Structure formats: structure tokens, C-alpha cells
Amino acid sequence: MGESPQAVRAWVREKLIREAGENGPPATMAAAAEHILRPLSAHLARLVGDAGFEALLARAVALARREVPALCADPGGGQEGLVQCLREMEGEHVCGSATAVVTALVDLLASFVGVDLATSLLREAWPDLPEMGDGAERAGDT
Numbered sequence: 001m002g003e004s005p006q007a008v009r010a011w012v013r014e015k016l017i018r019e020a021g022e023n024g025p026p027a028t029m030a031a032a033a034e035h036i037l038r039p040l041s042a043h044l045a046r047l048v049g050d051a052g053f054e055a056l057l058a059r060a061v062a063l064a065r066r067e068v069p070a071l072c073a074d075p076g077g078g079q080e081g082l083v084q085c086l087r088e089m090e091g092e093h094v095c096g097s098a099t100a101v102v103t104a105l106v107d108l109l110a111s112f113v114g115v116d117l118a119t120s121l122l123r124e125a126w127p128d129l130p131e132m133g134d135g136a137e138r139a140g141d142t
Contacts, residue, residue, distance in 0.1 A: 008122075009103045011129060012036060016095050026094045030086035033098035036126075037079055040105070043125040054078040056108055057101075063108070064100035071097045 017024075019032035037057075045053045057078060065071045070093040072085035082101065086094050110118035122129055 008106050008129075009099055012102045013095065013099045016098055020095075023091060024094075026089055026091055027087050029091075029094040029098065030083045033086055033094075033102070034079065034083045036098075036102060037082075040102075040122070040125040041079055043121065044109070047121075050078075056105060056112075057082065060101050060104035060108055063104040064097065067100045068093060068097045071100070 015036055016029060016032045019035060020029040024032070041053050041057075044056070048056070061071065061082060070089060072082075072088075077084070086098055089097060106118065106122065109121065112118075113121070
């Protein structure tokens with residue numbers, strides 16, 4: 001059972017808004033994004049190493065820039081660099097940028113390890129990720 005990209009995107013956006021508020025200041029939204037990424041990075045780093053996670057994150061940022069051009073081209077510094085980049089953005093772009101990066105990271109993970117394993121890894125990192133059912137479009141099928 002895979003998570004659809006839209007369902008994961010909606011969950012990430014809802015979680016960001018719940019933690020930072022709809023129009024929270026960039027620093028608060030960046031902290032919320034870090035809070036979402038931290039368990040995933042810790043979990044994936046055990047499997048692919050810190051450098052492997054940083055490479056996935058760098059690629060996710062590059063892919064997310066297609067959707068949100070305001071995102072830093074190369075934040076550098078891995079997760080900390082991304083969080084700093086988000087802190088420095090205009091308020092209205094922070095939630096969309098963070099959502100785009102996390103969604104791209106999930107899509108990359110699914111394309112590398114397959115939807116079922118990616119779903120399992122996501123659930124281990126994010127136990128509160130709701131069941132989303134089998135959609136016509138699944139992560140990694142895009």
C-alpha cells in the first residue's frame with residue numbers, strides 16, 4: 001500500500017500549519033519543517049548514512065525548486081542549511097517550499113527503494129502518518 005503524493009503533501013502541509021500556524025513567521029515554519037524532517041533523517045541515515053541522506057535531501061531541494069523557484073538553489077549544510085534557507089525566505093513561500101522539499105524527498109525515496117518499502121520507512125519515521133489507501137497515483141509512480 002503506497003501513499004499518494006497528494007496525500008503525503010496534504011499531511012506535511014497540515015502538520016506544518018498545525019505546528020507553525022497558517023501564516024506563521026518564517027523562523028517558526030522552518031522549525032516546524034525541521035521537526036518533520038528530523039525523525040525521517042535519523043531513520044534514513046541509519047540505512048544510507050548521513051552522506052546518503054544529505055544527497056537525497058540535496059536532490060529533493062533541486063526538484064522542489066522547479067515548483068517553488070524562491071527556494072535556495074543550494075542551501076548547503078544539509079538539513080541545517082535547508083532550515084536556515086527557510087528562515088530567510090519570505091513568509092508566504094516557507095510552507096510551500098518545505099512541503100515541496102519533503103514531498104520530493106518522499107518521491108525520491110519511493111523511486112529508489114519502491115513504494116512498499118518507502119511506505120514502511122515513512123511509517124517508522126512518522127507514526128502519525130494516516131492511512132491513505134491505495135490511490136490511482138502512488139508515490140514514485142509520477
